Amino acid sequence: MLIARGVTQADIGAALASPFVRGAVQLSLVTSAIAVLAIVALGTPTAYLLARRHFPGRALVDAVIDLPIVLPPVVGGLALLLLLGRQGPVGGPLAGAGVDVAFTTAAVVLAQMFVAAPFYIRAARAGFESVDQRLEAVSATLGARPWRTFRRITVPLALPSLAGGAVMAWARALGEFGATIMFAGNVAGRTQTMPLAILEAMEADANAAIAIAVVLAAIALAVLITFRGLARAGSRAL
Amino acid sequence: MIHIDVALTLGDFRLAPRLQVGPGITVLFGQSGAGKTLTLEAIAGLLTPDRGRIAIHDRPVFDAAAGLNVPPYDRRLGYVVQSYALFPHLTVAQNVAYGVFDLPRAERQQRVDDLLRTLGIQDLADRRPAQISGGQAQRTALARALVRRPQALLLDEPFAALDEGVALTLRRELRRLVRDLGLPVLMVTHDLTEASHIGDRIAVMDAGQVLQVGDRPDVLQHPRSARVSHLLGIANVLQGEVAGSENGIAVVTPIGPLHTAQTGLTEGPVRIAIRADQIILTRPDRPPDNRLNTLDVEITDEADFGHSRTLYARLANATEASAPTLEIQIAPHPYQVMGVATRRHWRVHIPPEAVHVMQT
Numbered sequence: 001m002l003i004a005r006g007v008t009q010a011d012i013g014a015a016l017a018s019p020f021v022r023g024a025v026q027l028s029l030v031t032s033a034i035a036v037l038a039i040v041a042l043g044t045p046t047a048y049l050l051a052r053r054h055f056p057g058r059a060l061v062d063a064v065i066d067l068p069i070v071l072p073p074v075v076g077g078l079a080l081l082l083l084l085g086r087q088g089p090v091g092g093p094l095a096g097a098g099v100d101v102a103f104t105t106a107a108v109v110l111a112q113m114f115v116a117a118p119f120y121i122r123a124a125r126a127g128f129e130s131v132d133q134r135l136e137a138v139s140a141t142l143g144a145r146p147w148r149t150f151r152r153i154t155v156p157l158a159l160p161s162l163a164g165g166a167v168m169a170w171a172r173a174l175g176e177f178g179a180t181i182m183f184a185g186n187v188a189g190r191t192q193t194m195p196l197a198i199l200e201a202m203e204a205d206a207n208a209a210i211a212i213a214v215v216l217a218a219i220a221l222a223v224l225i226t227f228r229g230l231a232r233a234g235s236r237a238l
Numbered sequence: 239m240i241h242i243d244v245a246l247t248l249g250d251f252r253l254a255p256r257l258q259v260g261p262g263i264t265v266l267f268g269q270s271g272a273g274k275t276l277t278l279e280a281i282a283g284l285l286t287p288d289r290g291r292i293a294i295h296d297r298p299v300f301d302a303a304a305g306l307n308v309p310p311y312d313r314r315l316g317y318v319v320q321s322y323a324l325f326p327h328l329t330v331a332q333n334v335a336y337g338v339f340d341l342p343r344a345e346r347q348q349r350v351d352d353l354l355r356t357l358g359i360q361d362l363a364d365r366r367p368a369q370i371s372g373g374q375a376q377r378t379a380l381a382r383a384l385v386r387r388p389q390a391l392l393l394d395e396p397f398a399a400l401d402e403g404v405a406l407t408l409r410r411e412l413r414r415l416v417r418d419l420g421l422p423v424l425m426v427t428h429d430l431t432e433a434s435h436i437g438d439r440i441a442v443m444d445a446g447q448v449l450q451v452g453d454r455p456d457v458l459q460h461p462r463s464a465r466v467s468h469l470l471g472i473a474n475v476l477q478g479e480v481a482g483s484e485n486g487i488a489v490v491t492p493i494g495p496l497h498t499a500q501t502g503l504t505e506g507p508v509r510i511a512i513r514a515d516q517i518i519l520t521r522p523d524r525p526p527d528n529r530l531n532t533l534d535v536e537i538t539d540e541a542d543f544g545h546s547r548t549l550y551a552r553l554a555n556a557t558e559a560s561a562p563t564l565e566i567q568i569a570p571h572p573y574q575v576m577g578v579a580t581r582r583h584w585r586v587h588i589p590p591e592a593v594h595v596m597q598t
Contacts, residue, residue, distance in 0.1 A: 132323065134319050135323050137279075137284050137310070137319070138317065138319060138323050138325075139325075139336070140284070140311050141283075141284070141311070141316070142336050142337035143312075143337050143339075143386055144311055144336075145309075145311055152336075153325060156327050157326070157327060
């Protein structure tokens with residue numbers, strides 16, 4: 001396709017140097033990194049509870065967590081807007097306190113978290129479930145409190161799944177489009193991530209659009225290859 | 239010393255073990271599903287009973303009435319689970335060191351080195367569990383369980399996953415180790431041969447309850463009930479009725495009156511147990527002797543177990559098809575010398591000491 005359109009490396013290089021493209025790449029990397037860190041921080045305990053504890057309403061929680069996977073992202077963005085927009089039940093009071101969420105960089109992160117979290121939580125839950133509970137029991141008889149058992153036994157053994165889930169979530173966050181445009185808008189430098197920038201660029205400068213697409217694909221490929229390599233090394237070590 | 243007296247209902251299963259474990263090895267013996275592992279888990283704090291008390295060396299660790307439930311990490315017990323559950327991501331040395339993370343580095347190293355040497359696995363220190371044999375894994379699990387200097391040791395089928403030759407060596411080593419450490423050890427097994435060899439004491443467990451506890455020879459020779467006899471593999475259990483006779487106490491049984499060396503029996507219905515290896519086979523053409531408990535039998539079937547043969551015999555004058563069959567165990571050598579294979583009619587003698595009467 002690139003050749004057919006007659007785009008050369010020079011064109012891509014020039015496009016990459018433009019503040020428009022650089023802004024979008026930078027924003028995408030920063031927001032998706034924050035989103036993944038937040039997903040891991042909040043999703044890990046959630047996944048552990050789902051894997052290890054039986055509590056009332058577990059099936060419901062499970063279904064709600066998977067909902068963003070089946071829901072069109074635009075619907076998710078709309079839901080976030082209704083909830084956190086100025087007229088929303090949560091957004092209203094926040095706006096009253098001088099905090100606006102919708103159409104900010106924070107909204108980009110929230111939109112990414114919303115669509116990407118299920119990928120991490122599902123993988124992490126499967127990872128925790130695959131850890132032999134007798135190992136955790138033995139750890140306890142060896143004087144380890146639950147937190148130490150979690151850190152020294154459960155997490156290391158579930159690590160391939162946790163890392164895999166984080167990479168999948170990150171990839172999903174990086175490519176997030178529908179929920180973002182709905183909830184955060186398409187403001188250059190503030191909410192315009194790479195996928196949104198591609199949309200805008202297509203109307204003015206196709207070269208810039210293609211350049212961003214290439215960067216997006218290259219980053220994704222590099223991360224996936226690195227991750228596969230790490231996973232192989234990890235499984236060899238076990 | 240471990241004291242346990244608890245009760246727990248799990249679905250249809252009611253677990254209610256009552257047991258005291260002193261120094262030396264106590265074997266918790268029973269069929270699978272008897273509740274042996276659950277009992278260990280309750281002692282270790284991995285399972286919370288509904289009622290009762292557990293104490294380790296007079297320190298209560300569980301008391302339902304008082305709301306006391308010491309978590310497993312504060313019970314100071316060594317627990318070796320079935321098939322060992324070594325931490326797969328840690329080396330042998332790291333597995334052993336796992337329990338002493340709270341010691342200063344030098345002391346930790348010292349303790350791990352000592353244990354690795356004691357158990358003869360110092361050369362495996364840097365291997366992963368996937369790279370060692372079953373016997374080595376068992377030694378590693380034992381070292382890991384001992385590293386915190388526990389007050390008692392719980393072992394769940396520690397030899398079940400091993401080849402018989404390896405198991406034999408390790409059983410001997412375990413006995414020596416336990417003697418040196420002076421620890422109370424509670425060892426679960428469903429293997430009767432193992433139970434009859436390793437323990438100082440035997441606790442027979444069935445359907446969630448401990449049916450009988452005692453010194454090993456005593457339990458093996460004097461099972462308290464027909465159920466215990468059956469679990470201990472005593473082949474011949476008969477109904478009977480105690481009656482006085484001119485030669486002392488006799489029990490009337492379906493194979494005739496049998497004399498017993500047991501004293502203090504009261505008249506009434508009983509069960510009697512006779513171990514298959516205590517019945518003596520003699521030739522029927524010998525002049526009749528005046529020994530007690532002599533019966534003429536016909537061998538109807540036999541089974542070869544390699545190290546012994548079992549003969550199935552019924553009374554020569556029995557007419558009913560329902561007449562009980564006696565199991566007689568005989569070693570391969572006398573079997574050959576006496577020519578058992580070629581002759582079907584024999585006389586058996588049951589020494590009165592071998593007639594064990596159970597009044598429950």
